[in-house]
Each structure stands twice: as structure tokens, then as C-alpha cells.
Amino acid sequence: MGLISDNDEMAYLEEIKHLENWCQGNNLLLKVSKTKELIVDCSKKQERYYQPVRISGSTVKRVDSFRYLGVHILQNLSWSHHTNSLAKKARQLLYHLRHLRDFRLPSKVLQNFYTCTIESILTGNITLWFGNSTKQDRQALQRVMRSAERITHTELPDLQTIYYKGKDPTHPNNRLFYLLSLDRALTKPFHCKLYHV
Template identity: 80%
Template sequence: MGLISDNNERAYLEEIKYLENCCQENNLLLNVRKTKELIVDCSKKQERHYQPVRISGTTVERVDSFRYLGVHISQDLSWSRHTNSLAKKARQRLYHLRCLRDFRLPSKVLRNFYICTIESILMGNITVWFGNSTKQDRQALQRVGHSAERITHTESLDLQSIYYKQCQTKARRIVKDPTHPNNRLFSLLRSGKRFCSLMTKIERLKRNFFPQAIRSLNQGN
């Protein structure tokens, strides 16, 4: 990661050069064909043109979205592409759930299959993307849960509740670990009973993990 400030790419390009040199010094081969460049520009100004990045004489492909550890990160910091991918994958597995229902398997077995193969997809890294996802994206995912509810005849998951619970669990883990890089973001007020709220400059990040986690912690206290 490198910062492009005031349209000056020097620090960004130096970071890439450092990575290239580090790989060479440690006898690591960097596969440029599998390396992608993603530029996140939140400014509302006219579209800027950045010079292409070259590593070992090969130009790195620039993309508008990249899948990292199962999460689709887009250059506009929206999560529609990621949630659409989750919904599509989950709907495909609903077919197998319907097949098991047609075999007249017990509801308990259908429920276990749903939790292991479908709900696990919808819950993956939920603290990262759910807080900033749109209402339409959330409804698309929730419809998958409602479909599974009709198939298994059991109550489906509530993504909002799961998100709150996982935020609180993750926040408590970070608070208890002083070595965690984000530990400093959870600071107590002078009373020592409530945590401070985080202020964010980018509108779409106001509902991200940290403010939600702080609210969850304060509600728990």
C-alpha cells in the first residue's frame, strides 16, 4: 500500500520499488502476471491519470476490483460486487439443499447442511463489509436466508444481529490485546466506563466496523 498525495506518486512508487528489492534480496520471485494494481480515489474531482506501474520491466495490470482473502475490494469502496458474489454463490447451494429436502431428510439435517454450506458463506468476514453495504445488498442476502427458511422449516439467520454480535466479540478481543495494531483505536473516556466514538472523514466509512464495535461495547457495559 502506498499513498498518492496531491497527485504526487513518488511515495507510492518508492513503496513498490522497496517491495521489488525486498523480494530480490530474499530470493523470492514476484509473479507480475498475478499482481494487480488497485487505486482508491475518494475525491470528487475530475478523473486523474496515473502512470502505469512496472515491475522487472513488466507493466502491472490495473483493475477496478480485486478479490483478497475472499473479499471483493472495489476502487469506489462499495460492497455491491462482493455481496452480489456472495448471493450468487449461496443461491447455487440452495439447489443442493432443495435436493436434500426432496429426499425427505429431517429438518435437523437440512439445517446443519444450511449452516455449514450456505450460512458460512453469508457470514464470511461480515465485520468488514456489512456495515457499509447498501439496503438493497442486504436484502438480496437476506432473501437467501428466507428461501432456506422455507426449505428447512426452521428460522433463518438475521445478518444484522450476527454483525452486531461479531463486532462486539472482535472488539473485546482487540481491547484485551495491547499488542493488536488497532488497540489504540478503542480508548475509554475519563469516567473509564464508556469508549470514545470514532470520527471518520469519509462519509461511507461512518458505519464501518470500529464505530459499530464501540457502540456494541458501550451497550454491553
């Protein structure tokens, strides 16, 4: 990840060169075909031209979005695509939860199944995306949880409770959570390039 200030890409391109040199010095091969570049530009000015990134003589493909460690990151930093994907996957698992209910399993077993399968999907990397997701995105996920409550006949914690529970005040990076807080607006324009190796 590199930050471009005042249209000067030199620091960013130098960072990539350092990475390339480090990999060569440590006998690691960068696969350019699997490397993507994502530009995030939140400034209000017109679209800029950015130099293509080259690694080992090959141009890195520039993309509008990519999936990294299970999280869909979009160029405009919207989380709708990611939350829609989570909701769809979780709704499919409700089918299995209903089948378990039809076998008359105890509510505790149903709740354990929900926690281990559906909730783990809905809350994966929640501290990253939940704070800046839209109300509509959160409601779509919450509807899946309400369906699970009706199936299991138990009260389940909502997403906001889980989100704040994950913000452990004793964690060394707890001070960074203000960056991900709810309803936080970007106060000044910035743009950066992300690349995935």
C-alpha cells in the first residue's frame, strides 16, 4: 500500500522497487500475473492518469476490485458488494439450519450450529468493514440473523453488539478503531494505490 501526495508517485514507485529488491535478495519470486493494483482516489478532482506499475519488466494489471483474505475491496471503498456476498452465503446456510430444526434438535444445538457456520460468515473481518457499511447493508445482514432467530427460537446477538465486542480496549491496536468508527466521513481528499502480491 502506498500513498500518493500532490500527484507525486515517486515514493509509491520506490516502495514497489524496494519490495522487488527485497524479494530478489531473499530468493522470493513475485508472480506478476497474480499481482493486482487497485487505485483508491477519494478526491473531488477529475480523474488522474497514473503510471502503470512494472515489476520485473511486466506491467501489473489494474483492477476496480479484488478479494483479499475473504474481503471484497472496491475502488470506491464501498462495502455493499462484500456485505451482499456475505448475506447470500449466509442465507444458503439457513437451509441446513431449517433441516436440523426439522429433526427436532434442541435449540442449544441449533444455536451452536448458527454460531459456528452462519454467524462466523456474517462477522468475518467485521472490524474492517462494519463501521463504514451503509444502513441498508447492515439491515440485509440483520435480516439473515432475524431469520435464524425464528428458526432456533433463541435470541441472537445483533451485528453491532458483535462489532463493539470485537473492539477489545486491551488490544494494542485498539487506538486504530476510531478510523473505522460508524458514520465517519472522510474529512479531506486523499488517494492511494493498493497492490496485492
